[in-house]
Amino acid sequence: MFKKIIAALKALSEFRLIPQHLRRVSEHTEACRRQATLASRMLASAERDRILTNEEIKNPLRLERFGYKGFSQNDEDGILQEIFSRIGTTDRCFIEFGTGDGRENNTVFLLCCGWSGLWIDGSERDHQSQRNYFSWAIKKGLLKSVCRFLSTSNINEVIREAGLAGSIDLLSIDVDGNDYHLWKAIDVVQPRVVVIEYNAYAPPPVEWVMAYDPEYAWDGKSYYFSASLKSLELLGKTKGYTLVGCNLSGLNAFFVRSDIAAEKFVGNSTAEYLFHPRRWWMDCMFTTGCIPFDRPGIAQEFQASSRSKV
Numbered sequence: 001m002f003k004k005i006i007a008a009l010k011a012l013s014e015f016r017l018i019p020q021h022l023r024r025v026s027e028h029t030e031a032c033r034r035q036a037t038l039a040s041r042m043l044a045s046a047e048r049d050r051i052l053t054n055e056e057i058k059n060p061l062r063l064e065r066f067g068y069k070g071f072s073q074n075d076e077d078g079i080l081q082e083i084f085s086r087i088g089t090t091d092r093c094f095i096e097f098g099t100g101d102g103r104e105n106n107t108v109f110l111l112c113c114g115w116s117g118l119w120i121d122g123s124e125r126d127h128q129s130q131r132n133y134f135s136w137a138i139k140k141g142l143l144k145s146v147c148r149f150l151s152t153s154n155i156n157e158v159i160r161e162a163g164l165a166g167s168i169d170l171l172s173i174d175v176d177g178n179d180y181h182l183w184k185a186i187d188v189v190q191p192r193v194v195v196i197e198y199n200a201y202a203p204p205p206v207e208w209v210m211a212y213d214p215e216y217a218w219d220g221k222s223y224y225f226s227a228s229l230k231s232l233e234l235l236g237k238t239k240g241y242t243l244v245g246c247n248l249s250g251l252n253a254f255f256v257r258s259d260i261a262a263e264k265f266v267g268n269s270t271a272e273y274l275f276h277p278r279r280w281w282m283d284c285m286f287t288t289g290c291i292p293f294d295r296p297g298i299a300q301e302f303q304a305s306s307r308s309k310v
Contacts, residue, residue, distance in 0.1 A: 070109035093169055120146045170194075
C-alpha cells in the first residue's frame with residue numbers, strides 16, 4: 001500500500017511538470033522558427049544579389065537594384081525614390097487606393113517625408129485604422145482618408161470631391177481586381193508617375209485583362225485579378241505613359257509620363273524586356289516594421305532623420 005502511495009505521488013509530481021515541459025517545447029519551437037526565418041531571408045537575399053548580376057539588369061538605367069523597403073510591401077519605396085530622383089518632383093502629391101490600414105503601402109513613406117495626398121480604401125475597418133494611426137497627418141491637412149468602394153463610374157467623382165484635379169506627382173493602384181479598368185477610367189488627374197499591380201501569372205506577350213466586375217473582391221488566393229503586364233503596357237501607351245520597370249518580386253509595374261521619361265530610363269520599354277515573374281520567396285526579405293505611426297511627433301522624427309527629400 002505504501003509503495004502505491006509513493007508511486008501515485010511521483011506520478012502527480014510529474015503531471016505538475018507537464019506545463020513546464022510544454023513551455024520548453026514551445027520556446028524551442030519558436031527558436032527553430034526564428035532560425036528558419038533568418039535562413040530564408042539570407043537565402044532570398046543571396047538569390048536577389050545573384051539576379052542583380054544579370055547583364056541586362058546591370059544596365060544603369062534599370063530600376064531593380066535601387067529597390068528597398070521603407071513601408072511598402074516589398075521594394076517599391078526605393079524604386080519610387082529613384083524614379084523621382086531622375087524626373088524631379090512638382091507638387092509632391094499622391095493618390096493611392098487599396099491602401100489597407102496605412103502602415104504598409106506605396107505612399108506612407110512619402111507621407112512621412114513630407115508629401116501630401118489622398119488614400120481611398122473600401123474597408124471601414126482599415127479606414128478607421130488610418131484615422132487613428134495618421135490623425136497627425138489628417139489634422140495638418142497632409143492626408144485625406146476616404147472610405148469608398150471604387151468603380152469606373154465613381155472614381156473620378158471621388159477624387160474630385162477630395163479636391164484633387166490636374167497634374168499630380170504619383171498615382172498608386174492596388175485593389176487586387178479592377179486595377180486595369182480603374183486606371184483606364186481615370187481622367188480627372190494626370191499623374192506623372194503611376195505604379196500599378198500586374199498579374200505575373202500571365203507573362204508577356206500574353207494580353208489578358210480581368211473582366212470588369214464592380215462587386216469583385218479578391219479572396220487572397222485566386223490568380224484571377226488585375227491584368228497582364230503586356231495589357232498594362234499597351235493601356236499606358238494609350239494614356240501617354242511609358243513602362244519603365246517592375247520590381248523583382250513580380251508585383252508592381254512603374255510607368256512615367258512619356259513626355260518626361262525620354263532618355264532617363266531604359267530604351268526598351270516593352271513588357272517582354274522588363275517583366276519579372278512572381279517570386280513569392282522574396283517576400284520574406286521584406287518584413288513589416290512596428291512603427292508607432294499614431295505617436296505624436298513621429299512625422300517630425302522621420303523628416304528630421306531623412307537625409308534626402310524624395
